[in-house]
Amino acid sequence: MQNPFRLDGQTAVITGGASGIGEQIARIFTAAGATCRILDIDQPRAEALAAQLPGASAHLCDITREDDVAALFAELDRVDVLVNNAGVGLVGSITETDVADFQRLFRVNVEGVFLVTKHALPRLLDSRGVVINIGSVAGLIGVKKRFAYCATKGAVVAMTRQLAVDYPTQIRVNCICPGTVDTPFVEGYLEKYHKQEKEAVRAQLNERQPIGRMGKPEEVAYLALYLASKEAGFVTGSVITIDGGWTAA
Numbered sequence: 001m002q003n004p005f006r007l008d009g010q011t012a013v014i015t016g017g018a019s020g021i022g023e024q025i026a027r028i029f030t031a032a033g034a035t036c037r038i039l040d041i042d043q044p045r046a047e048a049l050a051a052q053l054p055g056a057s058a059h060l061c062d063i064t065r066e067d068d069v070a071a072l073f074a075e076l077d078r079v080d081v082l083v084n085n086a087g088v089g090l091v092g093s094i095t096e097t098d099v100a101d102f103q104r105l106f107r108v109n110v111e112g113v114f115l116v117t118k119h120a121l122p123r124l125l126d127s128r129g130v131v132i133n134i135g136s137v138a139g140l141i142g143v144k145k146r147f148a149y150c151a152t153k154g155a156v157v158a159m160t161r162q163l164a165v166d167y168p169t170q171i172r173v174n175c176i177c178p179g180t181v182d183t184p185f186v187e188g189y190l191e192k193y194h195k196q197e198k199e200a201v202r203a204q205l206n207e208r209q210p211i212g213r214m215g216k217p218e219e220v221a222y223l224a225l226y227l228a229s230k231e232a233g234f235v236t237g238s239v240i241t242i243d244g245g246w247t248a249a
Helices: 020-031 043-052 066-075 099-127 147-166 184-193 195-207 217-228
Strands: 011-015 035-040 057-060 081-084 130-134 172-178 239-242
Touching (some): 011 099, 081 099, 172 217
16 A cells, blocks of 8 residues: 655755644654745744654744845755745734734744745755645634734635635645644743733633644644645645634534
């Protein structure tokens, strides 16, 4: 039988790859045979992860700075898979959202995806590669107190579909929209906004998915592996939820 979902000989670039979903994608892609380039602003953590993964390398990269992004991709001679995973969050309604914070979220979550994809594109076209954008259910439905975050993830969904239309035969472009996933991102949210009631709010985060729990980073990573593999050759322009039933409820 064929051994499915292999990435042997392929090079994958993963933004925000040092922790959480990005870390698990790097681990699972490496196990599937890929060589991973881990991009992150936390260089020590990226280097520590890369040291554990055969062939992997860590790259300090601020995806909001075009010069940094352009220089990085000028150094890479091959990109088969690009995972746009880096992102930041913000709690607040429209009236509670400062302009500076709104702009910061768009710089990272939207402009960052734009810059990285733009400068990776020549390599991706050469390899007839794959782009996987990590969106969110917040890009598909309204989530209370997440005005700016919903706006940015909605943009990621739209960019995914547009790219798939512009390059229908040259590359594949898809978007994964997770529900709440148990990662350091969530821990940071609990520490910042609910320090005195962490366990109570953690329980609420579990309960808001009908399945009764938060997702696991590796569950998202295995979906990314499928989308990166040749077995997903007919999948492009798709926006796929992995949310414990949240958007179905």
